[in-house]
Amino acid sequence: MIVRKSPREVEAMARAGQVVAETLELVGENIRPGITTAELDRIAEEHIRARGGVPTFKGYRGFPASICASPGPMVVHGIPGPYRLEEGEVLSVDVGVTLGGLVGDSAYTFAVGEIGPEAQRLLDVCQAALEAGIANARPGNRVGDISAAVQRVTEEAGFSVVRSLVGHGVGRSMHEEPQIPNFGEPGRGPELAPGLTLAIEPMITAGSAAVALADDGWSISTADGSLSAHFEHTVAVTDGDPRVLTASTRLAAGSRVGSLLP
Numbered sequence: 001m002i003v004r005k006s007p008r009e010v011e012a013m014a015r016a017g018q019v020v021a022e023t024l025e026l027v028g029e030n031i032r033p034g035i036t037t038a039e040l041d042r043i044a045e046e047h048i049r050a051r052g053g054v055p056t057f058k059g060y061r062g063f064p065a066s067i068c069a070s071p072g073p074m075v076v077h078g079i080p081g082p083y084r085l086e087e088g089e090v091l092s093v094d095v096g097v098t099l100g101g102l103v104g105d106s107a108y109t110f111a112v113g114e115i116g117p118e119a120q121r122l123l124d125v126c127q128a129a130l131e132a133g134i135a136n137a138r139p140g141n142r143v144g145d146i147s148a149a150v151q152r153v154t155e156e157a158g159f160s161v162v163r164s165l166v167g168h169g170v171g172r173s174m175h176e177e178p179q180i181p182n183f184g185e186p187g188r189g190p191e192l193a194p195g196l197t198l199a200i201e202p203m204i205t206a207g208s209a210a211v212a213l214a215d216d217g218w219s220i221s222t223a224d225g226s227l228s229a230h231f232e233h234t235v236a237v238t239d240g241d242p243r244v245l246t247a248s249t250r251l252a253a254g255s256r257v258g259s260l261l262p
């Protein structure tokens with residue numbers, strides 16, 4: 001069942017989303033070679049709780065931490081720990097916050113120090129794919145319009161979308177219907193209407209789309225070891241333009257990537 005939110009619920013989600021955005025900004029400020037992902041997790045959890053929120057991921061199906069921290073070829077669901085970030089790699093950070101009973105969910109892939117041009121292009125294209133998906137979150141469109149836009153931007157750049165992981169509805173639960181694949185056909189799937197709140201989250205790779213689950217039971221990496229990127233926003237469908245509930249002015253998506261947008 002697809003749950004439409006009341007205007008009051010959307011405002012509550014925007015408050016949760018604001019804490020998510022602040023947390024990602026704070027994590028980004030602390031990312032540097034040598035810091036461990038466990039330290040980033042502690043910084044994030046302290047901020048979420050100081051703002052009155054609860055880290056949604058902690059304890060979710062037994063997940064042991066407040067953020068997901070996924071370096072290099074790891075796509076999603078990395079467990080923070082003793083791993084130390086290295087100059088020149090990328091780190092995907094996923095944050096969920098529950099506040100007032102409603103959830104915000106957003107991810108950002110950061111550069112650790114200076115990264116190479118192809119890694120930067122992967123990040124830029126993933127952000128552009130997210131922007132293209134968000135631009136299609138309009139009443140009367142269908143989920144497939146979002147999916148197809150993400151796929152087109154990614155594949156036109158020569159990259160692959162991960163097919164076994166999808167975006168989702170979000171609200172009182174972190175994962176609600178509908179599923180939002182990052183590939184698909186325009187005009188297909190559930191129709192979008194005001195009050196729908198969606199976590200749109202392209203997960204893309206520089207190599208093949210195949211991924212593999214690690215022995216820890218959580219972290220998912222590219223099967224071929226190629227680099228991956230993940231950007232996500234929680235978005236409300238309105239009567240008009242989509243409203244990004246996890247927007248950050250300091251981590252502005254699309255600031256560098258206008259030329260990549262269709």
Ligand code: MG
Nearest residue numbers: 094105106107
């Ligand atoms: Mg997420």
Ligand code: MG
Nearest residue numbers: 105199201232
């Ligand atoms: Mg999500």
